[in-house]
Amino acid sequence: SQQGEEDPQALSIQEGENATMNCSYKTSINNLQWYRQNSGRGLVHLILIRSNEREKHSGRLRVTLDTSKKSSSLLITASRAADTASYFCATAKNTDKLIFGTGTRLQVFP
Amino acid sequence: SQTIHQWPATLVQPVGSPLSLECTVEGTSNPNLYWYRQAAGRGLQLLFYSVGIGQISSEVPQNLSASRPQDRQFILSSKKLLLSDSGFYLCAWSLVGNQPQHFGDGTRLSIL
Numbered sequence: 311s312q313q314g315e316e317d318p319q320a321l322s323i324q325e326g327e328n329a330t331m332n333c334s335y336k337t338s339i340n341n342l343q344w345y346r347q348n349s350g351r352g353l354v355h356l357i358l359i360r361s362n363e364r365e366k367h368s369g370r371l372r373v374t375l376d377t378s379k380k381s382s383s384l385l386i387t388a389s390r391a392a393d394t395a396s397y398f399c400a401t402a403k404n405t406d407k408l409i410f411g412t413g414t415r416l417q418v419f420p
Numbered sequence: 421s422q423t424i425h426q427w428p429a430t431l432v433q434p435v436g437s438p439l440s441l442e443c444t445v446e447g448t449s450n451p452n453l454y455w456y457r458q459a460a461g462r463g464l465q466l467l468f469y470s471v472g473i474g475q476i477s478s479e480v481p482q483n484l485s486a487s488r489p490q491d492r493q494f495i496l497s498s499k500k501l502l503l504s505d506s507g508f509y510l511c512a513w514s515l516v517g518n519q520p521q522h523f524g525d526g527t528r529l530s531i532l
Contacts, residue, residue: 350508353521353523354523355520402518405517406469406518407466407469
């Protein structure tokens with residue numbers, strides 16, 4: 311069964327607006343990761359946040375983690391048309407694999 | 421730097437035919453290796469992973485199999501493809517199981 315569920319499933323915004331995607335998971339984790347997938351391509355790792363961290367930034371990306379609510383959010387500020395992609399969260403326990411969520415499809419209109 | 425190669429990029433196969441998809445990694449040693457399948461517009465389903473040569477863990481019962489004949493080579497196979505095997509197959513590697521994974525560009529498999 312999948313660990314992560316992203317919300318919303320799809321999101322459409324204008325360039326310059328902020329995009330927020332949420333991820334909920336079910337069990338305790340070691341870390342949570344966000345990935346991006348352009349259409350027809352492999353996933354690209356964006357950012358990793360450990361279970362003892364609450365917020366992390368990377369360029370225009372801001373990730374938060376609330377372990378009490380078992381949820382995370384990815385904020386993309388000042389979005390660009392090139393940000394159009396699917397975004398996935400993935401959770402990691404102390405095992406040899408990640409569990410990926412169902413993804414959010416982001417469309418940024420110029 | 422590390423790179424991952426996955427081929428072919430697209431494949432059209434008849435039902436009942438065999439399958440062999442190959443994935444190789446360069447620039448690292450003893451990586452964890454993963455095969456995923458992604459249905460159109462959906463998330464990733466982990467099929468197999470390997471933490472070392474000859475070590476394969478299967479996540480989903482199916483008519484697919486995986487092998488790791490060399491440290492940086494991961495092969496996905498089937499003896500007889502089913503219509504339900506259609507999808508986008510992705511290979512990935514990581515240094516440690518809970519660390520970031522690095523993906524190939526995928527193989528789009530269509531079964532006719």
